Amino acid sequence: MNHHISVDQSLPCGPEFLPPPESAQDGCDVSESDDDDDLPAAQDTEGPATTIVSQDSPLSLRNASITNGSLRSDPNTHKPLWFSSRRRESRNECRYPFLNPVLPYIRDIISVPVACELLDIFLTDPGSSLFHGASPFILTRIFRKKSILHPTNPRPTTPALIASILWCVAQTADVMLLQVPGMRSKVVNQLYDLTTSLVSQRDPDRWRRVPGGVRVDKDASGLPFESPMVFPSTEATTGTVGTLDDALTFLFLTIAVSGLDFKSDCQKWWSKSTRLVLSMKLNREDERCLETEQPCSSPLCSCQRQQLEPTHASLEQREERRRVFWLCYSLDRHLALSYNMTVLIPDSYCEVFAPLPEVVWENLDDIPLEELQVRTLTPPTTASGTTFFEYFLPLMVILGDIIEIHHRRRHPRLGGGDGDRSVLLIRELLERYELSLVALEDDGVFGVESAGLPHDTASTANSDVRNHTQLQLVRNYGMHILHVLYVLLYGKWDAICMMDDDDGWITSEGFAECASHAISSSQTIAKILEIDPELTFMSYLFGIYLLHGSFIFLLFADRMPQLGPNQSVELACENIIRAHEVAVVTLNTEFQKTFRKVLRSTLYSVRGWDKANMEAHRSRRRILSLYRWNMGGRGLNL
16 A cells, blocks of 8 residues: 655654654653652554644644544633643643653653753753763754753754754763663663654655655565554655755664664664765855856746844754754765765865854844854865863764875875875865964954854853863864874875885884874873863764874784883873773773784783783784774774
8 A cells, every 4th residue: 555645844743743653662650759740641642644734733743632533622721632631730730841842752762850950951061061061962952052052942953853862962961760771771762762763754765755755665664564654744846855854863763872882883874864965955054156147047046045034043944954954064074084984074075164162152133133243155174162062062073074185195096196295185174283382272253252242141152162271272283183184184094004114104204293293192182181181072072083193002912022211101101091091981982992902912011920921912913903094994894
């Protein structure tokens, strides 16, 4: 049987307009209180697919309950019958109305107070607290905090996205419930199952476009064909299936899965993320129209959006699209390095304004639209503040160029050239970034007062952003990654190839540059450990740069028996080992455990503590062979 529907673009659709499925959780109740008893179990929904209708209609799925396939609602209020007074009381106890769409789905997983605690952690800025620290998997908040925290009209958000946020945070949250042995894994697994179940119904891979609408793809569904279906939103102009919330849900799944043990499992989510971002044309959000006559006749052109009268609401929506794109862009470069891949979103694909400064974004309501600063379409390559998009995005822009050169050199037909001009251009970018990072420490952030903020707001924001510890964190972490980018630009990426030195690289100028910056990176590690002894500031991101900045020290230590003891090299190795040990405690990653063991074993052999040197050497090579960055190597993608 084929299910086919014509989707009215003016009507809302998605799982947020469906009553929640009956949960079928086994085992003990994990709630800390009886609050979740106020949330009634949702009804099972069996029967044919339901056509989406206007939410204002008495037949709206938002305003009706489904029992055994039939719609039932209060004829006077049009409220669903399962919206009992006890349910409303429970929702009133929720401190964040933002969570309301997901509460019916999580009632058997966590209590409302625990969900609020997890959202508190989601709203925590990195580096602001040690015991109630930010989640390592929430790299930055895409939405404005004011929009999330609005007491009566928070940002409408899909249950799948909210569930993915709670799942990411629950991985490491210092919440009392999750400290009970076995409880964290149980809650995390249930939240993951919930997230994937909710988002699977909205997954573009489950649908194919047909004239006049979309049709479910039975093979891609993974669900019984007779199951109730949620028809996804489509863009009116392109027919693209999916929304911004769906793209962000896939990104959160990508980030957290790639930070756990089975890293290769993130590939499916990463593929969905990038394909949806590109199909929604987030990479062309601010594309310039080349037509001489305006407005142009193409309904797909971005200039059609620019004809609309700008408002704060429309600006916020478009800025959210930009921020989702730049998060995806940054993650693309980070994962390309981690997995020894080419980038999936080349710079030539991108025509998007750089994100607004964080202080401007959070205070957008207070700034007249005409006073917003002019932005360029080129990706930023200098640091401008202490938040993710302000200091880390520029590093990822430069990393993308280095990845491009690295894979070009290894092309079987087009490689071989040394690309001196490209290397010099990238070196100039790195030097300019370093200058901006130093200026950032001296001057705080750029452009706050010029952004149109009122004087008192600018003063308060400036004093917050000038927080000495935050600036020191950004400067030292940024400087460490900067030195590692030099190492990647001039050095070899694969540890075994580096130690074998089949091409005499050790005698080249590139080796001298690589060694110099590797030593500088180890010195910044010591400074980082002084100000962030738990390495919590960017624990998800930091590991791969710490690893690549450390490879050359294996070479140094391996050559010490021939060259003689070198105390400075041993000290640098000890700094690196300590950093890996701390990083593993903060965010448990197998590759860092492995590398720490290899480097420690090498030092033991050099110091004569390990007598079976040859066997130990072979053992180290076997371990290192798991993680290769040579031609065909998969990096951390095991």
